[in-house]
Amino acid sequence: MADVFPFRGYRYNPEKVDDLNNVVTQPYDKINAELQAEYYEKSPYNIVRLILGKEENRYQSAAEKLDNWLNNNVLIRDEEAGFYLYTQEYVVEGKKFVRRGFIGLGKLESGEGVKAHENTMEGPKADRLNLIRATEANFGHIFMLYADEKNEINNLFTEIMQNEPLIEVSDEDHNLHKVWHITDPKIVDQVSSKMKDKNLYIADGHHRYQTALNFQYECKEKGWKADGVESFNNRLMTFINMDDPGLKVLPTHRLLYGIENFNLESFLERAAEDFGIYDFNNKEELYDFLDDNKEKTVFGFKAAEEGTYRGFEFKNEDILEEIQGDFSKEYAELDVSILHKLILEKYLGIDEKALAAKTNLDYIRYRDQALKALAEKDYQAAFILNSTSVKEVKEIADLGEKMPQKSTDFYPKLLTGLVINKLSIKK
Structure with a gap:
């Protein structure tokens, strides 16, 4: 009421x-x-x-x-x-x-x-x-x-x-x-x-x-x-x-920095265990991939050290239980949950403590601006996301759970x- x-x-x-x-x-x-x-x-x-x-x-x-x-x-x-x-x-x-x-x-x-x-x-x-x-x-x-x-x-x-x-x-x-x-x-x-x-x-x-x-x-x-x-x-x-x-609701994109000994090749090898990875020649192709797959869990990825744009499509449903932990299945299936718990925390070691201290991640609203910042500033990589839906916001709130930081941009x-x-x- x-x-x-x-x-x-x-x-x-x-x-x-x-x-x-x-x-x-x-x-x-x-x-x-x-x-x-x-x-x-x-x-x-x-x-x-x-x-x-x-x-x-x-x-x-x-x-x-x-x-x-x-x-x-x-x-x-x-x-x-x-x-x-x-x-x-x-x-x-x-x-x-x-x-x-x-x-x-x-x-x-x-x-x-x-x-x-x-x-x-x-x-x-x-x-x-x-x-x-x-x-x-x-x-x-x-x-x-x-x-x-x-x-x-x-x-x-x-x-x-x-x-x-x-x-x-x-x-x-x-x-x-x-x-x-x-x-x-x-x-x-x-x-x-x-x-x-x-x-x-x-x-x-x-x-x-x-x-x-x-x-x-x-x-x-x-x-x-x-x-x-x-x-x-x-x-x-x-x-x-x-x-x-x-x-x-707009997405909030992530910019990676300060990861010691960040190795692109080993990161991609590890990601390939859980994601289908697609290579694109330019950002327009990457944007089309994201826009055409809004019902799936997909991310855009661009490393500062190379010209290739990449799309990640989540494939390993078996690992959802590990991501879920004490949370609901709805929480585990969120794009931002998979990004934070799997890619950031498991692959890159950016845990909740590091996120709270803002030591390895910056947030930015527009994908063009994220890629521009990657090219112009001292960032290691950019992760480009699709939006969290209002329906997902309502579901998670009704379950009494909290989304990862910067999940929504109203x-x-x-x-x-x-x-x-x-x-x-x-x-």
Whole structure:
């Protein structure tokens, strides 16, 4: 059961910030040092100064800046509670898609109430917990999926989308983000009612969700009370229908580095025991191989030291039991499971500890960029993957299991700074 609530969000005041393109950002975990510097240059009010500041005492600095922006009406609160329709127009492989969702507050549920599909790491959770302790605010969204085959909830928004949006911005990839404020009581009630029987699945924001639960626990331990829906019991979320044709999951490719005594010939010999290996003259032939075999477990492979492109097709079903371990058959059959447990760990010695320490693997979104990085930087090899499906995400989450790191890329990301939730707490 999903409890979702309309709320009075905080937004940038157009009288103080005339171009929202200069103040919104990618989620904090997608911001590297270069992008952070770019955001700082764009505006003294860029949200990066709150979510990922440069200061040594950045959590306290974020709290002080937030208070200053609120007191000086840089951020203003909407007068009416409502949901916020959020659409994203984007292009993948030359095709245009429109993804629809709505922003609201979702009730925090521990245990099986909300289903996750990825593991979390302690470092990011500690970082986000320090930020919410200091600011008592939700800046970034949690990307939540729900199932609605008839598209009943999205259909409620069709007429609203004909109106001028409240917010319209573009991101670094030229994707168009639009937001409308939904205050019609009838539509608000229908959305809340139709969401009641839905299960929620975290698509993106696992660390933020766990952090919200940890903060909720801290508040209750201190005897603090929630003051209305905009409190520590609920969290800022964007809800997206997993049956929406505008929802796409992109693969995340792997770049190998720092493997001592990496020997291509012996690696290929070992791989040939479990995979059919095909040679291609160029990347286009490799891409065709991947695109034509999406129902099979296949990978693209390119070593930096040679010009040949290779396709791997998994053949050894007998080894699945070894990969499975304590997990389900569905988990063992995932492309990313076979890549991580067999190729990376068994063949190359990159175990979970090494993955957590980020000592041998980098991740990159587009396959062209992966191959370009392989040619230009100090990488040893690239592994090119097909996408994990939304169906697989749901299956693994329903089984209570967690996929390997970077198994999914729900593109485009939800921008930070469109709508903010300031927590109301009685201490």
